Amino acid sequence: METLMTVAELKKRLDSGERTVLLDVRWALGDPHGREHYRQAHLPGAVFVDLPTELAGPEEPARGRHPLPPTEQFELSARSWGVRNGDTVVGYDDSGNMAAARLWWMLRNAGFSSVRLLDGGLAAWQAAGLEVESGEAAPEPGDVDLSDGDMPALGAAEAAGWSRTGVLLDARAGERYRGEIEPVDPRAGHIPGAVSAPTADNLAEDGRFLPAAVLRKRFAELGVTEELPTAVYCGSGVTAAHEIAALEIAGFPAALYPGSFSEWCNNPRNEVVTGAAPGGDGSAAG
Known part of the structure; x- marks a missing residue:
């Protein structure tokens, strides 16, 4: 199953008229203006996806900052983007697919397998000299049917003991893993046993994913093998999906801890x- 689509592959699909739904997931921690960025410039026909409201439920300390929404709600959102059964969806953003990977994981988890990430995102499209448009797309409603549970996931109880029999990767920046800073969550540090594996290290300087062989070497050096189960968390379950995409490119399956550190650290027993x-x-964090 392919994870990525190149700009050339996407352009060929669009030129041939193959049914393709483009979804723009412009979001970054600390930047609430994704829709405004989208309106200024996006791929032709791309529909904006609002991560905080369409790819997450309301923030709850017991479930984290971006808990997964109910399947029924996600299905309604996907239909509002114009997604139909049998479509191919291509997601992208302007941050190396750090946000778009959440959409990719959620659609795959919902039983929708024909979803790819545009490698390099908006920057790669523009670097190829291709046109963008402004404003906002208004798609015809889709009819997609979604389910739940097609991707491996775990909860806090499983995360607590994961490192005893597998590899638990922390996809946040190293300084957050080490507990030197914590900009959003109530405690700084990491889940005991987790290995630091910053998501940014999955990308080349141009925002494209590193080659599969390079990613495989990276993860192998972090202790990932085909024999050991691997799981990933981040701050709120968003960039951890990017790590899972990188692991898939490298040939390693991995489970997502959706609640991630924002759920974990809000429970004083953890x-x-x-x-x-x-x-x-x-020393334990406070």
């Missing part, structure tokens, strides 16, 4: 450790 080592530096 231990949080600091420092560069998976087990922490010997």
